[in-house]
Amino acid sequence: MTMKPSQKEEEYFIKLEFEKKKKLEAEKNKRIMEEEKKRLRDLHHMRCPKCGMTLVEIDHMSVKVDRCASCDGIWLDAKELETIIQLNQPNLKRWLKLF
Numbered sequence: 001m002t003m004k005p006s007q008k009e010e011e012y013f014i015k016l017e018f019e020k021k022k023k024l025e026a027e028k029n030k031r032i033m034e035e036e037k038k039r040l041r042d043l044h045h046m047r048c049p050k051c052g053m054t055l056v057e058i059d060h061m062s063v064k065v066d067r068c069a070s071c072d073g074i075w076l077d078a079k080e081l082e083t084i085i086q087l088n089q090p091n092l093k094r095w096l097k098l099f
């Protein structure tokens with residue numbers, strides 16, 4: 001009888017070790033992705049998606065509109081377009097006059 005583990009056992013431990021390292025790598029990548037997401041969010045927050053300049057928030061008739069101070073582009077948050085559509089005709093005209 002030999003003390004050396006059999007080939008199969010050795011393979012099993014190599015595989016186990018690999019799975020452990022693979023899991024650690026995946027966790028590391030996830031952390032890097034989260035850091036990158038945070039970095040991009042900080043970098044792009046309230047920036048125009050077209051020209052990259054600062055967006056100015058305008059709060060009008062319960063709709064918050066972000067307007068670019070440079071190219072005059074208008075950015076709406078989720079559901080804000082639906083809110084604008086729901087405004088009745090005279091209100092909508094008044095609202096649109098602003099822009």
Ligand SMILES: [Zn+2]
Pocket residue numbers: 048049050051052053068069070071072073
């Ligand atoms: Zn812009």
